[in-house]
Amino acid sequence: MDLNTVLDVRDARRREPWRPGDAWLGGGTYLFSEPQPHIRRLVDLSRMGWPPLSWQPDGSLDIAATCTITELSRFARTLPTTAAPLFEQCCRAFLASFKIWNMATVGGNLCNGLPAGPMVSLTAGLDGTVFLQGQDGATRRMPVTDFVLGAGVKNLREGELLRSVRLPPNALDSRTAFRQASLYGLGRSGALVIGACDPADGSLAVTVSAATTRPFRFWFALPPTAAELRAAIDGTVRPDEWYDDIHGLPAWRRHMALRLAEEIRRELTTEDHR
Structure with missing residues (x-):
């Protein structure tokens, strides 16, 4: 769907002040699925270059907000942990076409905060914590269960960005x-x-x-x-x-x-x- 209220698309690598009507653009599968009359500018995250998935020194796994469902599914097929099958089970819960899998992101699914969001289910089920970055450089961490507060309601401040979600080694x-x-x-x-x-x-x-x-x-x-x-x-x-x-x-x-x-x-x- 065309978003006829959008006047500009900005590369997120170029820092500019956040303003009313701005919205983060990840995969866009939700943004472009229905009218968004309040949006005036999209801040595109696709060129941020964040590794989709990365291991941390303590054995935890970081999933970037821009990691697509396809990338997560492929990674999980070779994941050397007992919980590996759960990733594919939750990916399949999307019931979406390969076109959606190639564009939809883990961060987008979390930030939509919908009850049926399977990435919310996966990351909450594995005791995940989200990493949030504010426009002023401040950062926050919190459990996924504290991030999604209700149907479509998230613990996000204006202009705040969900950067990644971390899964602890014991859960994996x-x-x-x-x-x-x-x-x-x-x-x-x-x-x-x-x-x-x-x-x-x-x-x-x-x-x-x-x-x-x-x-x-x-x-x-x-x-x-x-x-x-x-x-x-x-x-x-x-x-x-x-x-x-x-x-x-x-x-x-x-x-x-x-x-x-x-x-x-x-x-x-x-x-x-x-």
């Missing part, structure tokens, strides 16, 4: 489980639940997304019982935080999230895997 070494539910065979996620069991200390994290307005990560030092897991979810997610749209009613989303979470608990806490 975790055994993972993935469950997704949709009203249709090839429909948008109505509930997406990820489990991650830390082999070092036996802790279990269960992350609920798509069914809720924002991602919720539940961490247990010891594997919970079915009743403990259900109580943790129902005691944390408020009734108005179960998402409601054409892709699923709140009652159905809650039911599926609880069911899938229990399936994951059983899968990751069986005697054979302890």
Whole structure:
């Protein structure tokens, strides 16, 4: 779609003052999908030259905001960690064509903050933290679960940029489980639940997304019982935080999230895997 209110496109490598009507341009798959009457100038990140994926000295993995879904998928196929299959599972949750995969970025999916955003699910499920840069040079780090505050609501200040998201080494070494539910065979996620069991200390994290307005990560030092897991979810997610749209009613989303979470608990806490 043409954005007929855009008057200028600026290369992000050229620093200029941020002004009303500016917007960051990553892959543009969302920006160009519908009218954006408030946007007057696009600040293009495509030439920043950030490495899509990079290992850190402590074994954590940095994913650049400009990393495309295709780049992430290809990288994960050779990822020497136990959690590697989860990357492809979340990439496939896009249900998008190869054209979208080649343009859509991890940062864009996070910054949209939509409940069904699979990169939100992936990074929240692996205890990711976002790295934010402000126009004044100030930087912030926070968990993905604190970055996405609601359906389309993000913890972003005016002109602030999501630079990257970091996944810690213990999460990458975790055994993972993935469950997704949709009203249709090839429909948008109505509930997406990820489990991650830390082999070092036996802790279990269960992350609920798509069914809720924002991602919720539940961490247990010891594997919970079915009743403990259900109580943790129902005691944390408020009734108005179960998402409601054409892709699923709140009652159905809650039911599926609880069911899938229990399936994951059983899968990751069986005697054979302890």
